[in-house]
Amino acid sequence: MQTHSVPAPELRTTAWLNTDAPISLAALRGKIVVLHAFQMLCPGCVSHGIPQAQRIFESFDAAHVTVLGLHTVFEHHAVMNEQALRAFVHEYRLRFPVGIDQPDGHEDIPLTMRAYGMRGTPTLVIIDQQGFVRLHRFGQVSDLEVGALLGALLQQTVAGNARSAAADAGCDGNQCAK
Amino acid sequence: MQTHSVPAPELRTTAWLNTDAPISLAALRGKIVVLHAFQMLCPGCVSHGIPQAQRIFESFDAAHVTVLGLHTVFEHHAVMNEQALRAFVHEYRLRFPVGIDQPDGHEDIPLTMRAYGMRGTPTLVIIDQQGFVRLHRFGQVSDLEVGALLGALLQQTVAGNARSAAADAGCDGNQCAK
Amino acid sequence: MQTHSVPAPELRTTAWLNTDAPISLAALRGKIVVLHAFQMLCPGCVSHGIPQAQRIFESFDAAHVTVLGLHTVFEHHAVMNEQALRAFVHEYRLRFPVGIDQPDGHEDIPLTMRAYGMRGTPTLVIIDQQGFVRLHRFGQVSDLEVGALLGALLQQTVAGNARSAAADAGCDGNQCAK
Amino acid sequence: MQTHSVPAPELRTTAWLNTDAPISLAALRGKIVVLHAFQMLCPGCVSHGIPQAQRIFESFDAAHVTVLGLHTVFEHHAVMNEQALRAFVHEYRLRFPVGIDQPDGHEDIPLTMRAYGMRGTPTLVIIDQQGFVRLHRFGQVSDLEVGALLGALLQQTVAGNARSAAADAGCDGNQCAK
Numbered sequence: 216m217q218t219h220s221v222p223a224p225e226l227r228t229t230a231w232l233n234t235d236a237p238i239s240l241a242a243l244r245g246k247i248v249v250l251h252a253f254q255m256l257c258p259g260c261v262s263h264g265i266p267q268a269q270r271i272f273e274s275f276d277a278a279h280v281t282v283l284g285l286h287t288v289f290e291h292h293a294v295m296n297e298q299a300l301r302a303f304v305h306e307y308r309l310r311f312p313v314g315i316d317q318p319d320g321h322e323d324i325p326l327t328m329r330a331y332g333m334r335g336t337p338t339l340v341i342i343d344q345q346g347f348v349r350l351h352r353f354g355q356v357s358d359l360e361v362g363a364l365l366g367a368l369l370q371q372t373v374a375g376n377a378r379s380a381a382a383d384a385g386c387d388g389n390q391c392a393k
Numbered sequence: 394m395q396t397h398s399v400p401a402p403e404l405r406t407t408a409w410l411n412t413d414a415p416i417s418l419a420a421l422r423g424k425i426v427v428l429h430a431f432q433m434l435c436p437g438c439v440s441h442g443i444p445q446a447q448r449i450f451e452s453f454d455a456a457h458v459t460v461l462g463l464h465t466v467f468e469h470h471a472v473m474n475e476q477a478l479r480a481f482v483h484e485y486r487l488r489f490p491v492g493i494d495q496p497d498g499h500e501d502i503p504l505t506m507r508a509y510g511m512r513g514t515p516t517l518v519i520i521d522q523q524g525f526v527r528l529h530r531f532g533q534v535s536d537l538e539v540g541a542l543l544g545a546l547l548q549q550t551v552a553g554n555a556r557s558a559a560a561d562a563g564c565d566g567n568q569c570a571k
Numbered sequence: 572m573q574t575h576s577v578p579a580p581e582l583r584t585t586a587w588l589n590t591d592a593p594i595s596l597a598a599l600r601g602k603i604v605v606l607h608a609f610q611m612l613c614p615g616c617v618s619h620g621i622p623q624a625q626r627i628f629e630s631f632d633a634a635h636v637t638v639l640g641l642h643t644v645f646e647h648h649a650v651m652n653e654q655a656l657r658a659f660v661h662e663y664r665l666r667f668p669v670g671i672d673q674p675d676g677h678e679d680i681p682l683t684m685r686a687y688g689m690r691g692t693p694t695l696v697i698i699d700q701q702g703f704v705r706l707h708r709f710g711q712v713s714d715l716e717v718g719a720l721l722g723a724l725l726q727q728t729v730a731g732n733a734r735s736a737a738a739d740a741g742c743d744g745n746q747c748a749k
Numbered sequence: 750m751q752t753h754s755v756p757a758p759e760l761r762t763t764a765w766l767n768t769d770a771p772i773s774l775a776a777l778r779g780k781i782v783v784l785h786a787f788q789m790l791c792p793g794c795v796s797h798g799i800p801q802a803q804r805i806f807e808s809f810d811a812a813h814v815t816v817l818g819l820h821t822v823f824e825h826h827a828v829m830n831e832q833a834l835r836a837f838v839h840e841y842r843l844r845f846p847v848g849i850d851q852p853d854g855h856e857d858i859p860l861t862m863r864a865y866g867m868r869g870t871p872t873l874v875i876i877d878q879q880g881f882v883r884l885h886r887f888g889q890v891s892d893l894e895v896g897a898l899l900g901a902l903l904q905q906t907v908a909g910n911a912r913s914a915a916a917d918a919g920c921d922g923n924q925c926a927k
Contacts, residue, residue: 256655256662261617274537291658299612299650306612306647359452362540363547370548434833434840439795469840472833477790480825484790630893715808718896725897726904 220349223248223342224330226285228314230297232304238283238312240346247280247368248342249361252287252316252328255295255303257336263355264337265307271361272311279372280365284313287328287336292318343368398527401426401520402508404463406492408475410482416461416490418524425458425546427539428518430465430494430506433473433481435514441533442515443485449539450489457550458543462491465506465514470496521546576705579604579698580686582641584670586653588660594639594668596702603636603724604698605717608643608672608684611651611659613692619711620693621663627717628667635728636721640669643684643692648674699724754883757782757876758864760819762848764831766838772817772846774880781814781902783895784874786821786850786862789829789837791870797889798871799841805895806845813906814899818847821862821870826852877902 223240231237240248251268253260265284272282288295297315304313316325331340334353341350341364350356350364401418409415418426429446431438443462450460466473475493482491494503509518512531519528519542528534528542579596587593596604607624609616621640628638644651653671660669672681687696690709697706697720706712706720757774765771774782785802787794799818806816822829831849838847850859865874868887875884875898884890884898 256658258663270535270537274535275541291655291662294650294652294655294658296650299647299655302612302647302650307614357448357452358536359448359540359543362537362542363453363544364540365537366541366544366546367548367551368544369541370545373545434836436841469833469836472828472830472836474828477825477828477833480790480828484825485792626891626893630891631897713804713808714892715804715896715899718893718898719809719900719903720896721893722897722900722902723904723907724900726901729901 220347223340223346223348224327226250226283226314227317227326227330228285229317230315232301232313232315233310234312238314240342243281244346245344246278247344247365247372248340249280249282249365250285250340250342251283252285252331252333252336252338252340254286254288254290254336255300256291259354260337261307264339265309267339267356267358267361268311269309270358271365275365275369279369282311284309284311285316285327286313287316287325287333287338288318289323289325289328289335292323341365341368344372398525401518401524401526402505404428404461404492405495405504405508406463407495408493410479410491410493411488412490416492418520421459422524423522424456425522425543425550426518426520427458427460427543428463428520429461430463430509430511430514430516430518432464432466432468432514433478434469437532438515439485442517443487445517445534445536445539446489447487448536449543453543453547457547460489462487462489463494463505464491465494465503465511465516466496467501467503467506467513470501519543519546522550576703579696579702579704580683582606582639582670583673583682583686584641585673586671588657588669588671589666590668594670596698599637600702601700602634603700603721603728604696605636605638605721606641606696606698607639608641608687608689608692608694608696610642610644610646610692611656612647615710616693617663620695621665623695623712623714623717624667625665626714627721631721631725635725638667640665640667641672641683642669643672643681643689643694644674645679645681645684645691648679697721697724700728754881757874757880757882758861760784760817760848761851761860761864762819763851764849766835766847766849767844768846772848774876777815778880779878780812781878781899781906782874782876783814783816783899784819784876785817786819786865786867786870786872786874788820788822788824788870789834790825793888794871795841798873799843801873801890801892801895802845803843804892805899809899809903813903816845818843818845819850819861820847821850821859821867821872822852823857823859823862823869826857875899875902878906 225240228237249268249271251264253264268282268284286300300315316327318325331351338353339350339356340348343349349368403418406415427449429442431442446460446462464478478493494505496503516531517528517534518526521527527546581596584593605624605627607620609620624638624640642656656671672683674681687707694709695706695712696704699705705724759774762771783802783805785798787798802816802818820834834849850861852859865885872887873884873890874882877883883902
């Protein structure tokens with residue numbers, strides 16, 4: 216597993232779909248964030264990355280795991296614009312929030328994509344409850360690996376809850392504490 | 394997630410394939426055990442359960458996660474015998490150990506299957522490091538859910554190691570400790 | 572099988588991709604034409620229809636079977652424009668010619684789509700060597716059914732060749748004449 | 750396409766499942782025969798060959814296309830016996846007739862498999878209405894190719910019917926005559 220124990224750079228976006236207010240990583244501290252960077256015309260994103268993001272969104276408790284899409288356009292800028300993305304999100308029935316990565320005005324690579332050093336799309340980034348990048352992967356990642364990392368990180372939440380509230384052992388969404 | 398915080402009954406088997414010596418859960422204490430109960434002529438086992446067991450076997454560090462097959466024959470006993478199972482395991486190139494659940498001599502349901510109260514095949518059972526059943530599911534289970542539980546349980550191993558040896562934060566196989 | 576023994580209306584297009592010159596059905600008389608009507612943001616087209624068109628394109632002799640895409644935009648017109656389609660065709664590496672169905676200027680349904688009475692996308696139309704519509708189907712069609720119709724129609728070509736040239740029995744691309 | 754314009758050797762079998770009476774190719778003259786040679790413990794047969802045979806069985810009119818399974822055991826003879834095959838056919842819910850290729854008593858390769866010169870399993874053989882082998886393929890064959898050959902052969906039936914009865918043009922199951 217490729218991991219980075221670095222603080223996750225803040226998202227820099229021009230708009231958000233599927234949410235009423237802009238989303239910041241800072242405001243999500245305490246939750247795990249699954250960030251799926253994609254382009255709407257990227258075949259690997261459409262066939263693998265986006266369906267996986269949707270499965271994660273449906274499998275984990277939103278109280279602990281936030282799934283975000285990030286439209287990191289680095290080619291065909293003219294046609295992968297906000298209006299096109301809105302049609303795409305509508306037709307593919309995506310339900311999780313999707314942010315539009317901010318262009319820098321003179322280069323192809325948008326700001327968030329550059330800050331994370333992403334190599335392309337799809338890229339999956341998983342950020343822990345303290346805001347550190349725990350997975351950063353270009354291409355396909357197996358559901359087993361994603362699940363294992365999320366389960367490990369959720370265990371921290373449960374352990375934290377246990378310490379702060381002397382909680383009993385129990386199961387929480389997709390994982391269990393003994 | 395269907396969970397049972399009960400001690401896992403010991404395996405009762407008549408033979409083991411893919412291993413030099415018989416395997417007992419008692420001897421695996423300290424490791425997570427993924428037990429895949431199947432029948433070689435069960436279509437759902439062949440198409441879904443066994444490939445998932447193989448993926449788990451390939452994805453997790455054998456030092457922490459043990460994958461076991463268990464041939465729980467409850468029908469067509471005459472043809473799903475040990476010799477047939479050996480041919481099946483050979484042709485399907487299974488690499489993890491496979492035990493043969495012990496018939497009780499007069500009923501259809503073999504002893505381990507009965508002890509666990511399994512409803513049929515495939516059934517997936519995940520047993521934690523202390524020997525407790527943490528998942529017991531008949532039918533299909535998603536890789537995300539299996540991964541999440543294994544990640545949570547592995548975190549206990551890491552946490553336990555940390556407590557006993559003041560270990561630094563780090564990543565271990567398929568999960569990370571901060 | 573839904574069949575229509577009606578003459579195939581001529582294609583009315585504003586542009587063609589993947590070909591040097593505009594394509595007309597009239598000029599293709601004597602060949603079988605497989606017409607795949609799609610929209611670039613239609614999930615069923617991307618997951619099923621377009622891959623099937625690509626398989627047909629790769630499986631049959633272009634001397635006898637012509638595969639054409641037709642971009643029949645009836646919604647999200649502003650973002651499924653020619654420039655966007657060019658990016659889509661490039662990213663999905665489509666190799667067969669793709670025409671853009673002609674808007675009528677005031678309604679949503681473009682002219683060719685209306686002339687064929689298509690209900691939506693994906694729609695598969697198969698036109699025989701004499702220019703008659705032999706299959707017209709909205710949604711998914713199995714490869715077995717598409718293959719069977721193409722094999723039957725190709726047999727006519729072979730039979731025709733046999734009559735006109737007293738040709739020997741033999742195999743032609745994907746089918747055989749005895 | 751690999752084709753053989755040779756007469757199909759008669760089937761030599763010891764038993765038939767899913768049919769009341771033994772089946773011979775001679776008695777099927779006038780129909781197309783799709784012969785799927787498999788072994789119940791052959792992974793490629795279970796994952797690809799048998800499902801394709803089932804799709805063919807469900808897609809074409811039994812009045813014109815007969816689908817037959819043939820259990821050509823050339824290894825693990827002791828466990829792939831008739832009783833085991835019956836359990837397999839029951840569990841996988843196969844509906845088409847399945848014959849058991851006749852062992853020759855001292856070699857591994859059974860008689861029909863040897864007569865056809867099959868290299869292994871799965872092997873697909875398609876025999877035309879006059880009893881000639883038109884396709885003989887070891888491994889996977891695409892549905893498009895199978896469909897195209899069946900469509901071409903069915904066209905002969907239709908053409909024959911047309912010649913003998915001055916039949917009108919029309920559609921017959923999975924193909925159409927103009």
